[in-house]
Amino acid sequence: MLAHKISRAFKVGLLAIACLLAVAAAARAEPVTIQATLILASNDPAPLDSRLDRVEYKLRRIFGFEYYRHYGEGSALLNLPGESTVELGHGFRLAISASGSKDDRIRTSVQWFRGDEMVLNTTVGMKRSVPVILGGISHEGGTLIVTLVAE
Amino acid sequence: MNCEKAQKWISLEMDGELSPRRAAWLHAHLDACSSCQRSRDKWESIGVQMRKRLVPVMQTPEAEWADVRRAIRNDQEEREEAEEAWVLSAPLRWATATLLIMILGYGLFGAFRKSPAGIARAGATQVEFVETGLPDSTPMVYTDAESGWTVIWVVEANGKEGGNAGT
Numbered sequence: 001m002l003a004h005k006i007s008r009a010f011k012v013g014l015l016a017i018a019c020l021l022a023v024a025a026a027a028r029a030e031p032v033t034i035q036a037t038l039i040l041a042s043n044d045p046a047p048l049d050s051r052l053d054r055v056e057y058k059l060r061r062i063f064g065f066e067y068y069r070h071y072g073e074g075s076a077l078l079n080l081p082g083e084s085t086v087e088l089g090h091g092f093r094l095a096i097s098a099s100g101s102k103d104d105r106i107r108t109s110v111q112w113f114r115g116d117e118m119v120l121n122t123t124v125g126m127k128r129s130v131p132v133i134l135g136g137i138s139h140e141g142g143t144l145i146v147t148l149v150a151e
Numbered sequence: 152m153n154c155e156k157a158q159k160w161i162s163l164e165m166d167g168e169l170s171p172r173r174a175a176w177l178h179a180h181l182d183a184c185s186s187c188q189r190s191r192d193k194w195e196s197i198g199v200q201m202r203k204r205l206v207p208v209m210q211t212p213e214a215e216w217a218d219v220r221r222a223i224r225n226d227q228e229e230r231e232e233a234e235e236a237w238v239l240s241a242p243l244r245w246a247t248a249t250l251l252i253m254i255l256g257y258g259l260f261g262a263f264r265k266s267p268a269g270i271a272r273a274g275a276t277q278v279e280f281v282e283t284g285l286p287d288s289t290p291m292v293y294t295d296a297e298s299g300w301t302v303i304w305v306v307e308a309n310g311k312e313g314g315n316a317g318t
Contacts (some may be wrong), residue, residue, distance in 0.1 A: 011204050054173065055303050058281070058295075058298050058300070060186070062298070062300070068233050102154075105275075105276075105277060107279075109303070117284060118284035119283060119284055119285055119305065120281070120282075120283050120284070120290065120303065120305055121280075121281070121282045121283070121284065122278065122280060122281040122282070122290075122303050123280040123281075124276050124277065124278050124279065124303075125276060125278075125279065126276055126278035126290040127275040127276060130275040130276060130299060130300070131300050132156075132301050133300055133301065133302040133303065133304075134303050134304075135302070135303075135305070136291075136304040136305035136306060136307065137285075137305055138307060144241070
């Protein structure tokens, strides 16, 4: 009887561990796409760009620049964990590594390069569909902004 | 308790050799098992008939020694059952203690995680780390309350970052 009870408890424990591992494996397997857009903000007049329709009014409210030019974009499809490089154009690129998901956030390390020079290095827990804005780099009379969105 | 053990304990109880704790277990089993209950009734009726005959009982040395051995065996069995009960309950105690430690640990860890040690915790994005490779520049992090967007901004020393930022 004792052996039977211990055996039953052992089986229940194994089942619980198997369920936890299955859930963890499912969470790890879901890939993520990081969409990056390079924007040049300035007060010099620039034509409206439909590619910035969804973000321009918010950027104007947050930063105060009058005009926003679409300057480049790129994306990376990452399995978790995974890493990739996104070429943004004009000599700028992002080295991105996503190491996993926790609390619905994807832990993402981003290094922003201008040529070989690293201008910004950060690690953030990103929520899907919520943009993270990098910026402040002077360029051609304006200021560069990168919007990052995890989908 | 199984029926085999119950049969043995019925006999011991009729001889007055069953401990109160075992008697309680036996009665609980008898309440649920009609087969053992019938068996107990049968033995009782036999005992009643035997007592009616009033046959004097002679206690021989062999019988006395058998009584002693039975008493020792009963006592040993009771100790083993107590040990079984401990073995069964020990994992439960450990599991309960482990669970409590995990709950406490999670609570404390959660409290520390919510502390202002991080650079920015507000909003949907959590910023763990930020640095700039540009000389004489400083990174700045803030969250726009209205949009919930987190901004990581490089403030260059010469003010070239665009004076409108943050206004």
